[in-house]
Amino acid sequence: MKKRVLILGGDGFCGWPTSLYLSQQGYEVTIVDNMSRRMIDIELGCDSLTPISSIFKRIDRWKELTGKDIDFYNFDISRNYHRLLTLLKEFEPDTVVHFAEQRAAPYSMKSSYHKRYTVDNNLNGTNNLLAAIVESKLDTHVVHLGTMGVYGYQTAGLKIPEGYLKVKVETREGEKELDIMYPPSPGSIYHMTKTQDALLFYFYNKNDGLRVTDLHQGVVWGTETDETRMDETLINRFDYDGDYGTVLNRFLVQAAVGHPLTVHGTGGQTRAFIHIKDTVQCIKMAIENPPDFGSSVEIFNQATETHSVGYLAELVSQNTGAEIRYYNNPRKEATANELKVKNDKFLNLGLSPVKLKNGLMDEVMYIVDKYKYRCDMSKIPCTSCWCEDMEVDREGRSATENRTVN
Amino acid sequence: MKKRVLILGGDGFCGWPTSLYLSQQGYEVTIVDNMSRRMIDIELGCDSLTPISSIFKRIDRWKELTGKDIDFYNFDISRNYHRLLTLLKEFEPDTVVHFAEQRAAPYSMKSSYHKRYTVDNNLNGTNNLLAAIVESKLDTHVVHLGTMGVYGYQTAGLKIPEGYLKVKVETREGEKELDIMYPPSPGSIYHMTKTQDALLFYFYNKNDGLRVTDLHQGVVWGTETDETRMDETLINRFDYDGDYGTVLNRFLVQAAVGHPLTVHGTGGQTRAFIHIKDTVQCIKMAIENPPDFGSSVEIFNQATETHSVGYLAELVSQNTGAEIRYYNNPRKEATANELKVKNDKFLNLGLSPVKLKNGLMDEVMYIVDKYKYRCDMSKIPCTSCWCEDMEVDREGRSATENRTVN
Ligand SMILES: NC(=O)c1ccc[n+]([C@@H]2O[C@H](COP(=O)([O-])OP(=O)(O)OC[C@H]3O[C@@H](n4cnc5c(N)ncnc54)[C@H](O)[C@@H]3O)[C@@H](O)[C@H]2O)c1
Ligand SMILES: NC(=O)c1ccc[n+]([C@@H]2O[C@H](COP(=O)([O-])OP(=O)(O)OC[C@H]3O[C@@H](n4cnc5c(N)ncnc54)[C@H](O)[C@@H]3O)[C@@H](O)[C@H]2O)c1
Numbered sequence: 001m002k003k004r005v006l007i008l009g010g011d012g013f014c015g016w017p018t019s020l021y022l023s024q025q026g027y028e029v030t031i032v033d034n035m036s037r038r039m040i041d042i043e044l045g046c047d048s049l050t051p052i053s054s055i056f057k058r059i060d061r062w063k064e065l066t067g068k069d070i071d072f073y074n075f076d077i078s079r080n081y082h083r084l085l086t087l088l089k090e091f092e093p094d095t096v097v098h099f100a101e102q103r104a105a106p107y108s109m110k111s112s113y114h115k116r117y118t119v120d121n122n123l124n125g126t127n128n129l130l131a132a133i134v135e136s137k138l139d140t141h142v143v144h145l146g147t148m149g150v151y152g153y154q155t156a157g158l159k160i161p162e163g164y165l166k167v168k169v170e171t172r173e174g175e176k177e178l179d180i181m182y183p184p185s186p187g188s189i190y191h192m193t194k195t196q197d198a199l200l201f202y203f204y205n206k207n208d209g210l211r212v213t214d215l216h217q218g219v220v221w222g223t224e225t226d227e228t229r230m231d232e233t234l235i236n237r238f239d240y241d242g243d244y245g246t247v248l249n250r251f252l253v254q255a256a257v258g259h260p261l262t263v264h265g266t267g268g269q270t271r272a273f274i275h276i277k278d279t280v281q282c283i284k285m286a287i288e289n290p291p292d293f294g295s296s297v298e299i300f301n302q303a304t305e306t307h308s309v310g311y312l313a314e315l316v317s318q319n320t321g322a323e324i325r326y327y328n329n330p331r332k333e334a335t336a337n338e339l340k341v342k343n344d345k346f347l348n349l350g351l352s353p354v355k356l357k358n359g360l361m362d363e364v365m366y367i368v369d370k371y372k373y374r375c376d377m378s379k380i381p382c383t384s385c386w387c388e389d390m391e392v393d394r395e396g397r398s399a400t401e402n403r404t405v406n
Numbered sequence: 407m408k409k410r411v412l413i414l415g416g417d418g419f420c421g422w423p424t425s426l427y428l429s430q431q432g433y434e435v436t437i438v439d440n441m442s443r444r445m446i447d448i449e450l451g452c453d454s455l456t457p458i459s460s461i462f463k464r465i466d467r468w469k470e471l472t473g474k475d476i477d478f479y480n481f482d483i484s485r486n487y488h489r490l491l492t493l494l495k496e497f498e499p500d501t502v503v504h505f506a507e508q509r510a511a512p513y514s515m516k517s518s519y520h521k522r523y524t525v526d527n528n529l530n531g532t533n534n535l536l537a538a539i540v541e542s543k544l545d546t547h548v549v550h551l552g553t554m555g556v557y558g559y560q561t562a563g564l565k566i567p568e569g570y571l572k573v574k575v576e577t578r579e580g581e582k583e584l585d586i587m588y589p590p591s592p593g594s595i596y597h598m599t600k601t602q603d604a605l606l607f608y609f610y611n612k613n614d615g616l617r618v619t620d621l622h623q624g625v626v627w628g629t630e631t632d633e634t635r636m637d638e639t640l641i642n643r644f645d646y647d648g649d650y651g652t653v654l655n656r657f658l659v660q661a662a663v664g665h666p667l668t669v670h671g672t673g674g675q676t677r678a679f680i681h682i683k684d685t686v687q688c689i690k691m692a693i694e695n696p697p698d699f700g701s702s703v704e705i706f707n708q709a710t711e712t713h714s715v716g717y718l719a720e721l722v723s724q725n726t727g728a729e730i731r732y733y734n735n736p737r738k739e740a741t742a743n744e745l746k747v748k749n750d751k752f753l754n755l756g757l758s759p760v761k762l763k764n765g766l767m768d769e770v771m772y773i774v775d776k777y778k779y780r781c782d783m784s785k786i787p788c789t790s791c792w793c794e795d796m797e798v799d800r801e802g803r804s805a806t807e808n809r810t811v812n
Contacts, residue, residue: 081522112537116487119533120526123602127525131518137794153586157578167573167584172563178573180559180589184605185612192609196529196602199590203598206591207738207792332613386613388543 002028005287006091006140008077008129009099010070011055012037013237014145014220014279018097020227020234021280022287023068030091031055032084033100034076036121037237040107046244046379048237049253049371050223061233078125085132088140095287096133098144100125101193105149106330106384107243108190115189122193123200130204141211141290143283144201146194148218148272148303148341152185159340163216163299187333188386201297209294213286217279218272218303218341221248222354223367225277236276238367240375242382248273248312248356249364250380255320256368257375262382265329267310268336272303275354285349301343304353308336312356319361330385408434411693412497412546414483414535415505416476417461418443419643420551420626420685424503426633426640427686428693429474436477436497437461438490439506442527443643446513452650452785454643455659455777456629467639484531491538494546501693502539504550506531507599511555512736512790513649514596520790521595528599529606536610547617547696549689550607552600554624554678554709554747558591565746569622569705593739594792607703615700619692623685624678624709624747627654628760629773631683642682644773646781648788653677654718654762655770656786661726662774663781668788671735673716674742678709681760691755707749710759714742718762725767736791 005022009015010031023029033055041047053061059070071091075083077100088096101122102108108118126144133140151160165182168175181202184195197214204210228236239245240253251261274282282302291298313324329335411428415421416437429435439461447453459467465476477497481489483506494502507528508514514524532550539546557566571588574581587608590601603620610616634642645651646659657667680688688708697704719730735741 081518085518112487112491112541115537116530116533119606120530123529124522124526127522131521134794135518153584155575155577155582155584158575158582159578165575167575167586168581169561169564169571169573171561172565175574176561176564178559178561178589180573183584183586183589186605186609188613189609192605195605199592199598199601199605200525203592203595207594388540 002026003095004028004030004091004093006030006032006087006093006096007099008032008096009101011035012099013239014276015099016058017225017228017236017276018280018283019070020062021225022284023062023070024066024227025284030071030073030093032073032075032077032087034074036076036102044241044243046241046376047374049240049374050235050238050367051232051371051374052235052237053233057233061231065230077128078121081128081132084128085135088132088136088138092138093140095141095143095290096129097283097287098126098129098142103190104244105188105190106382108188109386110243110384118189118193123196126197126200130200130210133210134204134208139211141213141287143213143215143286144197146197146214146216147191148216148301149187149191150184150195150198150216151182153183154337154339156338159342160301162301162342162345163214163297187331205297211291211293213291213298213300215282215286215300215302218274219246219248220274220276220279221246222276222364224363225280238371241379243384247271247309251313251316252361252364252368253372253375254380255316255322256365256372257377259377259380260323260325261313261316262380263309263313263324263326264331264382266335267313267326268308269333270306270308270337270339272306272339272341273356274302274304277354278304278351281351282346285346285351289349300345301341302346303341303343305355306339306341307356315356328390330382330390332386408432409501410434410436410497410499412493412499412502413437413505414502415439415507417441418505419645420682421505422464423631423634423642423682424686424689425476426468427631428690429468429476430472430633431690436479436499438479438481438483438493440480440482442482442508450647450649452647452782453780455646455780456641456644456773457638457777457780458641458643459639463639467637471636483534484527487534487538490534491541494538494542494544498544499546501547501549501696502535503689503693504532504535504548509596510650511594511596512788514594515792516649516790524595525599529602532603532606536606536616539616540610540614545617547619547693549619549621549692550603552603552620552622553597554622554707555593555597556590556601556604556622557588559589560743560745562744565748566707567748568707568751569620569703593737611703617697617699619697619704619706621688621692621706621708624680625652625654626680626682626685627652628682628770630769631686644777647785649790653715654679657719657722658767658770658774659778659781660786661722661728662771662778663783665783665786666729666731667719667722668786669715669719669730669732670737670788672741673719673732674714675739676712676714676743676745678712678745678747679762680708680710683760684710684757687757688752691752691757695755706751707747708752709747709749711761712745712747713762721762734796736788736796738792
């Protein structure tokens with residue numbers, strides 16, 4: 001019998017290509033999505049650079065091309081517990097992949113409303129899912145998308161482990177070793193909700209024996225997978241705006257439309273990255289390798305390389321001749337950080353990563369070039385600030401700290 | 407000018423005596439409460455052992471007796487962000503004391519609904535408060551009631567510090583010391599929300615400079631303070647039911663009505679305790695000693711002694727002749743634990759604790775004796791279980807594990 005996978009947030013940037021990949025690989029796929037991401041585009045007056053089709057057209061075209069069915073339900077998992085419970089009981093998924101969260105750090109910091117929306121949506125959504133699985137009495141495995149941003153207190157020379165950290169503490173009986181969840185130090189409301197999710201997983205795993213895999217994912221770049229390329233109707237979304245665009249994709253669009261590359265702060269911040277093609281493969285691997293019954297929350301670092309933002313800008317600039325411009329950093333963060341990430345678990349499972357240098361940037365450049373006519377230049381600056389007193393002008397920079405390089 | 411204190415949850419067990427104490431001490435007090443606790447009594451078919459008056463009668467009587475005004479607003483802080491924001495802007499409190507959470511671990515584990523209510527109520531409430539203070543631009547100090555239950559991974563010989571733990575980690579440059587938030591390991595959905603609250607405080611403190619004091623409170627016992635005793639209309643609530651009754655108060659009621667003392671499991675679990683008279687004093691001390699601007703979240707352990715549940719049962723049994731009976735433990739927890747708690751901070755501020763042995767149990771016995779005619783015996787057993795497969799009969803015990811002692 002086919003394995004059944006329920007994909008929460010299956011209309012999104014990671015969820016859609018994952019749904020197609022798993023469907024292609026022979027899973028029975030059902031999607032839940034409340035279209036909140038498309039509605040946020042309306043709120044912000046933005047749009048995907050790529051012309052994405054409605055979820056109905058997407059699913060119909062997939063059926064025409066492959067003969068495979070994907071079921072779709074439109075409801076809010078943070079509000080509609082009983083719809084979720086009924087669906088679980090009817091579909092009896094082997095795995096639920098949970099993408100359905102508000103995922104942009106700048107959006108989560110835009111205003112009080114956005115902070116509250118992010119906390120409410122993400123925490124009630126995750127808690128509803130876990131409570132529903134317990135109530136349904138299914139032994140469904142939960143695969144959740146977390147972020148590398150949950151690792152706090154990064155101290156020089158510490159290689160970020162996969163989720164848990166060995167520490168020594170002083171006791172009356174001398175020094176003892178403890179294995180603890182990596183101490184969090186979230187940098188935005190969005191990241192905070194992921195550290196709170198981790199406590200939900202910890203508790204339901206311990207109390208109810210729920211099997212959970214939490215994927216601490218790096219920044220995803222790229223757009224297309226083999227499946228989304230089969231037809232323009234299947235094309236994946238591509239965010240380039242100041243809230244949802246991730247750094248590398250933003251640089252590539254900026255280069256294509258002749259906008260300076262927007263480096264915030266010094267560019268010294270280092271991030272972990274992964275290509276969308278590797279995302280979908282990692283998720284399949286996580287589905288195929290659930291933790292044993294009775295074991296604690298499984299944590300993978302889902303990232304394949306780390307780079308500083310400044311290095312990425314250099315790279316894109318070298319390939320395209322784009323100018324680099326330094327903007328005031330709207331985030332509260334260290335000007336520079338070191339980041340060494342363990343990702344042995346996925347490598348041991350056979351992942352052969354798509355690296356930035358392997359010319360795959362060309363693929364993205366092709367997409368960007370093809371659709372750059374759809375770009376709205378006014379949406380490029382990042383206007384969301386972490387605090388009220390951080391002033392940015394409409395172009396996202398302050399008069400005093402502007403510096404132009406190259 | 408009088409210091410202004412806004413008390414969220416000011417109609418509750420801790421909130422009401424705190425409101426009166428602070429009003430008596432010369433603060434200008436305003437209460438917000440949505441009456442959810444009284445409504446939960448209706449849901450559960452329970453009632454306070456003591457005959458509590460409506461909030462309106464309470465406040466009117468206080469005014470008659472002392473000439474002091476207490477303002478009251480009935481709304482839900484987890485739902486009504488803008489009402490809260492407006493009130494903050496109008497009242498401009500120096501301090502907000504935040505009691506307004508669903509606070510019973512057994513209630514939070516009763517069913518899927520109760521899990522979801524607790525997460526939704528507690529996290530959105532706390533986040534609304536913090537976001538509203540940021541939006542109001544006030545420099546209000548937040549005093550929050552947390553619990554000792556946030557301390558996880560208690561290892562033999564470790565003295566529970568006040569919030570933060572020094573640990574050593576291995577790095578490429580050798581061993582380094584880190585000061586981290588004490589690693590959480592919540593034992594119920596209720597306790598989990600408190601560990602998630604801690605992340606909210608951490609973030610808003612770091613990002614917005616909010617001044618927050620988190621009081622990790624032990625189990626509160628006793629009923630009356632000098633103010634609530636002034637008149638029966640001011641009497642405090644006294645919970646003895648299986649969900650909301652805390653262990654010592656439950657034992658005293660059980661002794662008074664001739665019910666065996668209900669020890670869950672072996673009685674080896676150790677808990678930290680504090681008398682309600684000390685609670686109100688500690689809160690005043692916390693208000694008077696806010697953290698400096700720019701410093702991290704201040705954490706106090708608000709507990710004055712630790713005892714095992716079995717020891718308390720012995721104590722009550724010795725004083726009253728009550729029989730002790732051992733019941734299946736509905737909680738998932740270790741059968742026994744050691745607990746050494748630091749509480750130097752409050753002691754250094756001058757707290758002189760009311761201890762269990764000082765005859766203060768008499769006061770509680772007096773209350774219990776006076777109102778035992780109001781006791782509903784059917785509400786004494788604890789019927790909320792941590793997992794579906796933990797069977798308890800209507801008396802809260804399983805056939806196999808019953809043991810009678812004494
Ligand atoms: N994109 C990245 O670079 C990246 C990096 C690390 C982690 N992640 C994580 O991966 C997950 C997916 O990210 P993405 O880039 O695909 O985001 P996305 O916003 O494109 O997709 C999320 C989808 O979930 C849906 N959704 C949100 N809340 C919902 C709710 N309450 N009920 C039903 N549907 C809901 C949205 O409509 C959207 O289609 C997120 O949890 C995100 O935090 C993403
Ligand atoms: N009682 C104890 O032994 C104890 C021990 C440790 C910590 N605490 C903490 O102290 C605080 C107060 O505890 P308590 O024993 O007084 O509880 P309680 O239930 O008697 O009081 C809480 C009050 O808050 C109100 N409330 C709850 N949610 C609200 C909302 N969303 N909006 C407005 N009002 C709301 C309730 O109606 C109630 O009057 C809680 O946070 C609890 O976790 C209590």
